[in-house]
Amino acid sequence: MPLFAIIASVLNAALGFVFRASVVKWATFFALWYVVTEFVVAIKSSSFFPQVSKLNEAFSGIPSGVWYWLDLFAVSEGTPMIVSAVAARFLIRRLPVIG
Known part of the structure; x- marks a missing residue:
């Protein structure tokens, strides 16, 4: 037992x-x-x-030499990560339901 x-x-x-x-x-x-x-x-x-409609025109003014370095440093992959991390930080710190 x-x-x-x-x-x-x-x-x-x-x-x-x-x-x-x-x-x-x-x-x-x-x-x-x-x-x-x-x-x-x-x-x-x-x-x-705000809706950005002239974004393609702004990026078309960047020379090809600068585009080489932006692609080399993977700015196109890193920028959305940084923006989403900043948005998540804002949501966690500022909204009372979450943080």
């Missing part, structure tokens, strides 16, 4: 940890992720940000 009590105690402690800590944290972070993605969709679909 004592072996059964030890196994039951270990199982109770393990399940208590899983349901008290892991599941609650997962649900909380899933809810935060969902709220953030919906905020981003709402901000993106609204007219909050």
Whole structure:
């Protein structure tokens, strides 16, 4: 009988940890992720940000020598990463639901 009590105690402690800590944290972070993605969709679909229509004309004025270095340093891949990181930092620090 004592072996059964030890196994039951270990199982109770393990399940208590899983349901008290892991599941609650997962649900909380899933809810935060969902709220953030919906905020981003709402901000993106609204007219909050100005539409830039002359962007192609601005980039066409850059000489080919400069384009070589921009491509060499992978600016076209890095710029969206930096912009999304700054937006995520803003959302985490400034919105009360998230941060």
